[in-house]
Amino acid sequence: MKKINFAMGIHFHQPVDNFDHVFNEAYEKSYRPFIDVLERYPAIRVTLHYSGSLLEWIENNRPELLKRIADLVANGQVEMMTGGFYEPILCVIPQRDSIGQISMLTEYLRDKFQTEAEGMWLTERIWEPHLPGILHDAGVKYMIVDDTHFRYAGLLEHQLYGYYSTEDEGKVVYLFPSSERLRYSIPFREPHETIDYLRSLATDEGDRILVYGDDGEKFGLWPETYHLVYEQKWLERFFDTLIQESSWINITTLGDARKNISSHGRVYIPTASYREMMEWSLPTESGSLFEDVLNEVRANGKDHYYKPFLRGGFWRNFLEKYPESNNMHKKMLRVSNKVAELTEDSRIQDVKNKKGSKGKPMDTGTSDTLNPLYIGKCVARKGDGLPTNIYEANLELWRGQVNCPYWHGVFGGLYLGHLRAAVYRHLIAAEVITDSSKYGREGWIEAETLDFDCDGSDEIIVTAPDISFIVDSHKGGMLTELDHRPSASNLLNTLARRQEVYHKKIISNTHGGHSGGGPSSIHDIVKSKEDDLHLYLHYDTYRRGMLVDHIFGNGTSLENVMQNKHEEIGGFPWLPYHPVIKDIKNGKAIILEGEGIVYGSRIRITKEIRLENSSPDMVINYKVKNVSGDKTDIWFGPEFNFAMLDGKSDFCKYYIGKTPLEDSCQKSKGESKDVSSVGINNKVIFTDITLYFSKKCTLWRFPIETISQSESGFEREYQSSTLIPHWRFTLDNGLEWTVDIKLMLRKI
Template identity: 40%
Template structure:
């Protein structure tokens, strides 16, 4: 009788820093009920990967789940897969961290379940050929990639009926192709349709193998799926169909498939991820074109399907180009990794620093697709907190005895331009002369917080879907759809918030504005600069001054010149001196503003608010306001315990406004508070050949 082999692999994950209730809800809606159903069908076996981030939470909060997994492994029902413990995208890690993360997961699984994992799950299935050696050296015998990888290597659908072997530097690794079609069938189509699809590949010799691999959250945690999968009984029906047809659908765990079936051949895959990811990694215009082409040819004739085989999207690493904030996070991770690697092995804190580093490599805030990812401030905050703590531990050893503040010139973000990194003990300050002389990172070391963990507002390809949906007012449908096709919003009018920034929302962003520009126009990006200094390259030099070590940055555009001097002492106190010079024979009469952004996690919370010299509580951090003639202004985050204050050398007008983005998530389009802008503004007159000066003192203190 003709038969076919079928392998099921699920991947369960929650990121470092996700909310407690999200962990609990995903457990109750997806992870636990899936196991409830699986245990009732002894003929069904699966491969399962659970990320270390989730395992840590389960160990602390739902330890009975570990016992149930252990029983499933003992009964030969579940095969646990390894991977990087804290779910990093392996390709961006230094080799030492790749190996260490895989070993950490291997040791955990060996301790809990009594066996070394043969398989290695790849976060987001991001593949580069160099992983072959890394994974093989770490003990992995197989991994899984999407069929898109194989198709871009020239294989056809009928070729993807088994695993392949690849090699690098003499190390070999087996790779199973994950079926995209099955990812869209399961759990959204009727189980009989999956059975019919499997039947297309049944042969008399029974050597064909199809692989389903996807997120466990699709089974109850994704929108509308809990009712569909459990209440309406989809999963029960699916497992019953597989059980009833077990005489010709042979369910194999991955290691069983590897042991019972020979490889289909040798393959070398291009750098790739799953198809949707390759679209998200593209710039917005290219992403829209890619998705439109795929939609056009998806249901066409043979020629259209042939075109799709060679339609390849972007490269995962280009998220670091699409989102400079992702590159900055990556640069921070790499810098901290190098420091932690320099710690003596016998250092008592080395193990703690390494764990914090590995937690800071969790992939989710390093990119953005259909889920929030990089757009979620709490995920960025958590990863930065881990990295800052790892760096603090390392610096206590590596910088002991060094006089503070420490200033270093280095190209830490790999853009070909040197940045200036200042460590005062209390603060780590990163200055970027090549980008408007901006302050791009400010770590409050004791609190483990980068208060410049901001995100600029930028156009996304999916914004057109929001604008179109707002125009058409579609009626909600009752059909359960894949999350990739759902268009819904958490609130009305989000399309009115689609403002886009022309520069990164950091600090020390210098503005020469016409005097007619208001705070409302500024917040909406509806203005022009008289002369644009926001991203202009500044020269930079370091000076020794009586007040402390100083960084002097200067730029000239035409007849206008801005010079700013930052003086650092060994505390959380920065003196900022501005000088505007007029090199023309006419008066300069701009509205001059210095933009400071602060990322404080919540725009509408009673314990996060502005304060001024006129009011101890000047409103929530999402407040848009214009304050007149202040001696100082600042903001407080009582939850983290940080108070940031800007003091002025003269009565100063101050604008405040939120920076809010519109992005997609599991629940639809949503508004997300990213940061708060505080901008002192002055209407100044600079005579011909003259200058204008002011001083701002920036203090960070406990709240």
């Protein structure tokens, strides 16, 4: 009789600080019912991975589920996998953090499930060739990647039914290829189709293994799957069918497969992820061309033939595709270095002498730095064995490394403001801990010039106890980040409106939905969550931030500014500004100067940003000067984009003077005249923002809304609230116009 081995690796995850209702829905539709069914089938053995952020939520809100999973582990039915605790992309965070996060989850699993996890779930299966050394040092023995990875390495179809060793610097880990075919058929095709596929691969030797590895949320949480998987009993029928065929299908865990089946040899995998991720990472124009190529290949019936040689981009492309993602990533690296410096400066001997939870000294390694493995164990144990500030700083840093907000594909990811806000909240909290340990809690300002975003040009970073900001002097002298540290919020956490490959589907399918009689994979769903989304497809030509300087053309209106279709005179949003950092009494001043041609005259805009040691307020002095040329009419307005997270409710209100606007929500738009001050009262982040103007202005306000795809369809997302105070004046040659703007931030 021909036989085959079959292993299932199921991954469950929710990002850090996702909405509680999302956790609850996922629990009721997927996490609990999956275990309900699994408990009734003791012959079905699976390998499970739960991210640490999800495990923490379950422990705090549904602890009974942890006990049930622990019983399945004890009975040998479930094998648990480790990974980065907060589900980071391991190859783009510092090695010390990768090892620490893996150690943290391994220790957590050891404590909660009394198991030693040797396998690892690789976040988004994002692979880079240097990973084996890191994983080996973290105690990882094996993991799942896609069979796509192996195809890119040159392996043929018949070579994909086993596992392989790989190494870096002689440090070995083992890789199992997960079937893309099963990823698309489970649970969307009838169970017998998977059985037929297994039968076609079975051999007399019985030494092949077929691996299915995918997200657990597709069992109930993905659109329409709850009805299919549980109400129509797809999962039970699948398990019943596997058991009926168990005379020739050996249902195994990945760990047992590694122990009982010989490796097929050595392999070296190029940079890769699953196929769709690599397509999403391409720049939009290239991505559209690549989609055309794929469609042509499929139309010619050559898909299978060319598949190994057609691949998209590289995950790190997201950092170039979306500057806002790069900003988070470089912020994370900066904070990680600060946390490492704090850890390095701690009293090592005091830590080494502390006892672990079992009364034995914990191993910190032989070097004079705290070993990342040790730090991970201690953080899993709520800081036992670490100074409080080091424990809290590492915990906050690692939470800020959760992958979801750093990229965008079929899930909202980067487009979801609350997920980006969570990253900044934790990174800011970690940074405050490190800075407070170094400088104290008040009376200091640090200003430095460095290439923060790694684009070859320096930025200016100013940090004080209550506020921190980044100035990009080479792109309009704008602020790209403004951290209000008491609320741990980046108030400029917005996202520019950019063209995406899938936008052409919105235009051609404004009322579309997927066809067919049942649930589809989220990769195949084409539908909009509201009508006429194409009317909101506007694209920005500059990055949204603060102090984006505009000189408007005569035909400018609120409406065409909202759509970014107005006339920009002088090109100030894109011009390089000359920066100077100056010491002032009790503080710092950042002076930025840019020049452009406005109706034939050379116009200079100078903005001076002043920050004092003892004040959380920022004062901006603007000077607009006609350096040379004829008398020139100027229509000047600096742009502010405040990311308020909530565009619709009464939790975030506009006010002018001290009076709320009649339409005060953040999605409102309008023009107000003779304005001396404008503010936003935000009860989501408990912060009040007020702008005071030394000269009365006309004020435009409008929301920045993006159109993005998610697993349930195309949707409109609020990103930020744009405020543009503007003034019209005339300048003779040599004359200048000035205005002072005071930004006041208060915790409420």
